[in-house]
Amino acid sequence: MSELKVNDVSVRFGGVKAISDVTLSIFRKEVLGLIGPNGAGKTTLVNCISGFQKPTSGQIQLEGSVVSNWSPALSRKRGIARTFQGGRLFGSMTVLQNVEAAALALGMHRNSARAKACEMLQWAGYTGSLERPAETVAYVDERRIGIARALIGEPSYVLLDEPAAGMSDVECEQLMRLIKEIPEQLGAGVLLIEHNMQLITSVCHRVHVLDGGSTLAEGQPAEVLRNKAVMAAYLGEES
Ligand SMILES: Nc1ncnc2c1ncn2[C@@H]1O[C@H](COP(=O)(O)OP(=O)(O)OP(=O)(O)O)[C@@H](O)[C@H]1O
Numbered sequence: 186m187s188e189l190k191v192n193d194v195s196v197r198f199g200g201v202k203a204i205s206d207v208t209l210s211i212f213r214k215e216v217l218g219l220i221g222p223n224g225a226g227k228t229t230l231v232n233c234i235s236g237f238q239k240p241t242s243g244q245i246q247l248e249g250s251v252v253s254n255w256s257p258a259l260s261r262k263r264g265i266a267r268t269f270q271g272g273r274l275f276g277s278m279t280v281l282q283n284v285e286a287a288a289l290a291l292g293m294h295r296n297s298a299r300a301k302a303c304e305m306l307q308w309a310g311y312t313g314s315l316e317r318p319a320e321t322v323a324y325v326d327e328r329r330i331g332i333a334r335a336l337i338g339e340p341s342y343v344l345l346d347e348p349a350a351g352m353s354d355v356e357c358e359q360l361m362r363l364i365k366e367i368p369e370q371l372g373a374g375v376l377l378i379e380h381n382m383q384l385i386t387s388v389c390h391r392v393h394v395l396d397g398g399s400t401l402a403e404g405q406p407a408e409v410l411r412n413k414a415v416m417a418a419y420l421g422e423e424s
Pocket of ligand 1: 198201202203221222223224225226229230
């Protein structure tokens with residue numbers, strides 16, 4: 186079966202164990218939720234899968250090949266795309282140029298890169314001016330532009346790092362529909378980091394829970410969210 190596999194991965198930063206022996210699989214045409222309290226290791230894991238962080242031990246495998254030593258650029262070219270919590274847009278470039286640059290980096294010709302960038306921005310729900318400098322767009326639009334940029338070139342796997350942060354209920358509804366369309370229409374596998382549990386339960390086929398860098402649970406959303414250890418991890422965070 187087509188899969189992106191995290192195999193017994195650990196990451197240490199000096200004395201800090203950010204991730205300990207985590208194993209999980211992301212399959213094409215499914216949405217896997219990745220949840221856990223702040224500092225659980227979610228972004229570090231996404232950094233490993235997308236080539237931004239080398240695991241201290243363990244491997245990342247794409248369709249059976251070891252990819253843990255790939256650069257972020259190679260990883261992207263071979264079909265692993267991601268968004269960033271902070272947006273990471275090029276502020277002085279226009280909205281269109283930001284998405285077009287991703288297409289050009291993937292080897293598309295200028296005309297098709299521009300057309301594809303427009304199409305993906307529209308698909309991601311961006312309705313503002315394409316010629317606006319990216320540094321002037323609203324936070325919510327930054328998220329949409331990030332999703333358009335990640336989906337250009339039809340990646341096989343897409344890693345979404347808190348895409349709903351800062352969105353209203355109506356905007357979340359739109360995002361929910363969009364995320365569901367990624368496996369259904371594009372056939373990609375999605376890893377979704379989110380703190381919004383309504384979004385998690387409505388779009389995810391399975392959920393993987395991290396706490397303190399280790400796996401706490403994995404399973405169907407409703408079942409995982411009823412798990413006592415998972416509830417305790419979240420309540421512990423609030424208390
Ligand atoms: N570059 C780094 N250097 C040192 N420690 C780091 C580094 N990156 C992450 N950490 C630590 O690793 C742990 C996991 O952090 P990470 O950002 O992956 O968690 P997270 O689950 O994504 O948190 P959040 O939900 O707040 O985004 C934390 O203790 C964090 O302080």
